[in-house]
Amino acid sequence: MFKNLNKDLPASIVVFFVAIPLCLGIALASGAPLFSGLIAGIIGGIVVGALSGASLGVSGPAAGLAAIVLAAITDMGYENLLLAVVIGGFIQLGFGALKAGIIGYYFPSSVIKGMLTGIGIIIVLKQIPHFFGYDDDPQGDWAFFQIDGENTFSEIFNSLNNISPGATFIAIVAMAILVLWETVLTKKAKIFRLVQGPLVAVAVGILYYLFTADSSSAMSISTDHLVNVPVPDSFDSFIGQFTFPSFEMIGTVQMWVTGFTIALVASLETLLSVEAIDKLDPHKRTTPTNRELFAQGGGNILSGLIGGLPITQVIVRSSANVQSGGQTKMSAIIHGFLLLISVIVIPNILNFIPLSVLAAILFLVGYKLAKPALFKQMFLAGWKQFIPFIVTILGIVFADLLIGIGLGLTVGIVVILIKSYQNSYFLHIENQDNGNKTVKMTLAEEVTFINKGAIIKELNNLETDSILILDVTKSRYLDSDIIEILDDFKVKAAERNISIKVISERGVVENPDSYKEFFALEKKPA
Known part of the structure; x- marks a missing residue:
């Protein structure tokens, strides 16, 4: 410290x-x-x-x-x-x-x-x-x-x-x-x-x-x-x-x-x-x-x-x-x-x-938290991200913190239910021993913020100098929260010498520069 x-x-x-x-x-x-x-x-x-x-x-x-x-x-x-x-x-x-x-x-x-x-x-x-x-x-x-x-x-x-x-x-x-x-x-x-x-x-x-x-x-x-x-x-x-x-x-x-x-x-x-x-x-x-x-x-x-x-x-x-x-x-x-x-x-x-x-001093702190660029970023992320974002802001400004969070969470749950009502989700972990310890994580067809806790726990439990194989061949929808978790983990993976391989419909890709950009490409024809 x-x-x-x-x-x-x-x-x-x-x-x-x-x-x-x-x-x-x-x-x-x-x-x-x-x-x-x-x-x-x-x-x-x-x-x-x-x-x-x-x-x-x-x-x-x-x-x-x-x-x-x-x-x-x-x-x-x-x-x-x-x-x-x-x-x-x-x-x-x-x-x-x-x-x-x-x-x-x-x-x-x-x-x-x-x-x-x-x-x-x-x-x-x-x-x-x-x-x-x-x-x-x-x-x-x-x-x-x-x-x-x-x-x-x-x-x-x-x-x-x-x-x-x-x-x-x-x-x-x-x-x-x-x-x-x-x-x-x-x-x-x-x-x-x-x-x-x-x-x-x-x-x-x-x-x-x-x-x-x-x-x-x-x-x-x-x-x-x-x-x-x-x-x-x-x-x-x-x-x-x-x-x-x-x-x-x-x-x-x-x-x-x-x-x-x-x-x-x-x-x-x-x-x-x-x-x-x-x-x-x-x-x-x-x-x-x-x-x-x-x-x-x-x-x-x-x-x-x-x-x-x-x-x-x-x-x-x-x-x-x-x-x-x-x-x-x-x-x-x-x-x-x-x-x-x-x-x-x-x-x-x-x-x-x-x-x-x-x-x-506080004025600048507030401005950095509410930069106009963030509104544009959330708008471009699509209505499923933008509507809960705006509802939360309005609730906090015109009521209080917990009411705003409650309203935003309610809207977010409704959005997720609309998106995932046809499909279930699951998390499957498979361990293999080939030299360095290899962990295979297979993501389901639908993965949402509900899976955040389990995925974060598994990623944090990965050993130093190990290999993570991320299989997304079955995945058709990955929530922005999950993609952010993977982008955040990329920083820690580099510090702990963890190699990441992604198996997708385009084949095997090692250590993508940006998971956000990678999964955007996944939506396009190979």
């Missing part, structure tokens, strides 16, 4: 700056003490990061649980919520023991891509008001309809009528620094790859605020547009920010229903994030999902015991980690330590950071 520190450390700094406003904003949106969000972020980075097998996933408080937490605090009180978080953590350990992590493999690629794109669009829309210095809606509140009666679009129109010149100016400067750093400077010298653009943008934002703080000019930034980390007066007041759960309601049905709800939603969001971030991983590594449930359960038990919000693996921080060049889970762990050190040592400095600068 330590040999990639030159990449993991800069990535952890970016994730740290993304995490601070989200931890605080989600706590605010949940009706919980601000410090509870920071506790969850610290434990999600250090504890869950250490226990998890995810290479690039980052855990912390999740916006998807804010409504559940708010309702629980309203009905039971904050100390009783903490007990529900602890119970939820133990239930997640049970999910891991029951190997429920395999559920994550049963979401089609079009839905996962729609989820990433939908999250990207929400990030962009939600950052526009903060970019212009209008902060009525706290960071981390991703809901379309808000408690104050506004919605995502009305907040944007309100921000355009309440533009803060100073906040907007420094946001534009920060955006220029980020774009220049990524597109030009990182290619010029090594120093620009070691020192990340977001760190420079934040430093410039702090200096701008300090130089204009005493000015009555319209270009100054008001204090309510800054990060607001709790600042303890002494060590005792710092310790006093930790809250411990009450066990008075442990025997009530309401407590166990709340704990199970937290466990279920947190586990689903985690498994969805795992599937999405594994697709973004340049090395195409596969996260052990059952181990991830154990890690999340352990993190939630500890978080609940010391006053933190419930934890999940979260897409925004994880995708920021990927885009910033993170290589191993050290980036997640280091970001947790940065959160811990900052709230102890430099909370006053953190409170000089303009939210508009952090909005600029």
Whole structure:
């Protein structure tokens, strides 16, 4: 884990700056003490990061649980919520023991891509008001309809009528620094790859605020547009920010229903994030999902015991980690330590950071998740991919994450049933010993995303220096998910010296350059 520190450390700094406003904003949106969000972020980075097998996933408080937490605090009180978080953590350990992590493999690629794109669009829309210095809606509140009666679009129109010149100016400067750093400077010298653009943008934002703080000019930034980390007066007041759960309601049905709800939603969001971030991983590594449930359960038990919000693996921080060049889970762990050190040592400095600068950083994260080119790519992939993709996006943007995923999955299942109602599917593995170990995998006439889990398991179990014979002579339909699995496995096969031979109607082909292109050719006459 330590040999990639030159990449993991800069990535952890970016994730740290993304995490601070989200931890605080989600706590605010949940009706919980601000410090509870920071506790969850610290434990999600250090504890869950250490226990998890995810290479690039980052855990912390999740916006998807804010409504559940708010309702629980309203009905039971904050100390009783903490007990529900602890119970939820133990239930997640049970999910891991029951190997429920395999559920994550049963979401089609079009839905996962729609989820990433939908999250990207929400990030962009939600950052526009903060970019212009209008902060009525706290960071981390991703809901379309808000408690104050506004919605995502009305907040944007309100921000355009309440533009803060100073906040907007420094946001534009920060955006220029980020774009220049990524597109030009990182290619010029090594120093620009070691020192990340977001760190420079934040430093410039702090200096701008300090130089204009005493000015009555319209270009100054008001204090309510800054990060607001709790600042303890002494060590005792710092310790006093930790809250411990009450066990008075442990025997009530309401407590166990709340704990199970937290466990279920947190586990689903985690498994969805795992599937999405594994697709973004340049090395195409596969996260052990059952181990991830154990890690999340352990993190939630500890978080609940010391006053933190419930934890999940979260897409925004994880995708920021990927885009910033993170290589191993050290980036997640280091970001947790940065959160811990900052709230102890430099909370006053953190409170000089303009939210508009952090909005600029998040704006670019959202844009990278929802690039226009992806819409074209999914449209060209055909209606069977495009419709679930669009439905998922609309559901996430106008409702919430789980509703969007549910709608996209429902449409995806209908599409698959329409396509495969005439045929069954099967997976046949045959071992042969001729020098190097040879494994023959014969694919059925119809192979869909339902087969993802079994195929991934068999591919991951292949021994180093072996030969894989992939027989597709009987296959008439291979889902895009299966072709993506084969293209992803090609990277790992090269690293493990696994030779691949494809037997098709065109004969035997060794190690195709691209399975996507190869199977496109298969549809044409030989």
